[in-house]
Amino acid sequence: MEAVAMGSAFLSNRYVQLVAAMVRTGVLGYGGGPSVIPLIRYEAVSRYGWLKDEEFGEVLAVANALPGPIATKIAAYLGYREKGWTGAAVAMIAHILPSSAAMLALMSIVQRLSRSAAVAGMIAAVVPVIAVMIGMMAYEFGQKAVKGLGWAAGLAAFALTFLLLEVVPIHPAIVIALFLAYGAVHFRMAERLRARLDRSKRRKEGDV
Secondary structure: OOHHHHHHHHHOHHHHHHHHHHHHHHHHHHOHHHHHHHHHHHHHHHOOOOOOOOHHHHHHHHHHHOOOOHHHHHHHHHHHHHHHHHHHHHHHHHHHHHHHHHHHHHHHHHHHHHHHHHHHHHHHHHHHHHHHHHHHHHHHHHHHHHHHHHHHHHHHHHHHHHHHHOOOOOHHHHHHHHHHHHHHHHHHHHHHHHHHHHHHHHHHHOOO
């Protein structure tokens, strides 16, 4: 019983959880930042409950607007949120170290592997998995955006985002900053509009 209690206490230690989560995301996050984001979201929101889904979406938006690798920034934020500056350092090292060690170990044979038909097939096979993971996360965030903004404003935001990113085009960080600024005033504007409509309705009812 004592051994079980000690094991349970070890697994519930926040530093251990940070290391385990960041090592898993660092090892399994094939393809760089975009493919790692759904993995980090699962660890932070579903497995350990450090954040709610809405807060993770806000962290993701801010991290996208800042310079540097997005996965490293989110790892640092999670570590800092849970254990301060020490937690941020632990989370970043745990996330970076596995892939860095693997890169150094395999550097001497990269050229040979890049010409391998088997490796090319592995890469081709994993791409759809990553695309589906990112698509599922985007769909869930889209649902939350429409629920928060309403269908009209949500669809307009999607269309405007596509226009700014693909047609204009504008740097994604600028687009994120613009929508963050809009989001800061959206609910205040909506509340004022509802108050005006309520006053107008009461006036009409009073006239009747």
